[in-house]
Amino acid sequence: MIALDHLRHVNVEPARLARESYRAGKVVPTSGIAPGFTQANMIVLPRDWAFDFLLYAQRNPKACPVLDVSDPGSHSTVLAAGADLRKDIPLYRIWRDGKLAEETADASAAWAEHTDLVSFLIGCSxxxxxxxxxxxxxxxxxxxxxxxxxxxxxxxxxxxxxxxxxxxxxxxxxxxxxxxxxxxxxxxxxxxxxxxxxxxxxxxxxxxxxxxxxxxxxxxxxxxxxxxxxxxxxxPQAAVMASGVPFAITHAPGHMFITDIPDSAYHA
The missing domain is CATH 3.30.2040.10 (PSTPO5379-like domain)
Structure with missing residues (x-):
């Protein structure tokens, strides 16, 4: 885990402005956006499936390196103050019974279907x-x-x-x-x-x-x-499809969550 208290003085304006543009409806792949800030994949699952996924990620760390896990029902993350995971990604995917049901720029309606959703933010190349x-x-x-x-x-x-x-x-x-x-x-x-x-x-x-x-x-x-x-x-989206997961929300491929964390924080 990174030491978040060491990042208090980072100018996060580029990342914040990018998220605000997505919340306002801008849809664009995020490669090259807010350079220098860590980007993250996302999968959101009902609490009943969260442990299975946490174990899946632990067993497959190369493909699923977990950066943060939310509390059940929360749509915030310590990786970006004031962010809303329901709205601050350019494009979301809604999955039902392992099949892609919808792509949307705002996942709020789907998020409201469950009160116990757990969000996983996963490292992005x-x-x-x-x-x-x-x-x-x-x-x-x-x-x-x-x-x-x-x-x-x-x-x-x-x-x-x-x-x-x-x-x-x-x-x-x-x-x-x-x-x-x-x-x-x-x-x-x-x-x-x-x-x-x-x-x-x-x-x-x-x-x-x-x-x-x-x-x-x-x-x-x-x-x-x-x-x-x-x-x-x-x-994780391949696992959703292969496993027939009843309900999930993910980012659309290439459309990431931009965090306030500088890339250097994850430099080994």
Whole structure:
């Protein structure tokens, strides 16, 4: 856990303004937004399912690194003062019986269906993109102003209780001579997925057509570049689908919760 009392003097205005814009209805992928501030995936479950998910995350920390867990019924987080988890993400997904029922820019109505919802905020690989850019490594989806490509793999997560499913990964094309640098930089952020889980040969992890991501947008891969894959916080959504979870609220892939916590707080 980070020492939140050491962050009192951080200027959180960029993160706060981003959340305010989403609360006002702006819908946009969050990669590159409020650079320097940690972003988080989210899954919200009824209390009856919360322990199963907490155990699932503990058993699969690469894909599901937990940054915060709310009290049942709360829609706030210590990671951003005054934030409202029902409204401050650009786009939400509502799940019913393991199927996507709705996407919405305001989850308040769905949230009101249960009084005991528990929110899990999970580390996001967008967090280490800023130091990669600062090191001169292009992030293609940022250049092309689109969503990061994400793929459902054939790599099973360790089950927990009623939850099971395969890992989801995000992909960034990296010049072959910078792959080691990208792995080293991201590896310094274990709380937000850390180093890659796979490099090159996408077919070995069940990605048969890299031009057709399961989530997000396809991006250009230039000659001399290697597809590099990181564990992704959409993995809980794969578990929701595979396990037929009766009710859940998540972020839409690529549309994260922007915290007030600087990336440096998670630098190992």
């Amino acid at each position: 967008f967090t280490f993109e800023t130091p990669m850019v600062e090191a001169g490594i292009e992030i293609r989806h940022m250049t092309d102003k689109c969503n990061v490509p994400m793929y459902l793999t054939n790599q099973p997560c360790r089950p927990a209780g009623r939850l099971h499913g395969n890992m989801v990964v995000s992909m960034r094309p990296i010049p072959a001579n910078r792959v080691a640098d990208a792995a080293m930089i991201s590896g310094r952020f274990p709380s937000v997925h850390g180093s890659p889980v796979h490099i090159g040969a996408p077919e070995l992890i069940g990605v048969t057509d890299i031009s057709k991501p399961d989530f997000g947008d396809a991006v250009r891969i230039k000659p001399g570049e290697v597809p590099v894959f990181w564990a992704c916080g959409v993995t």
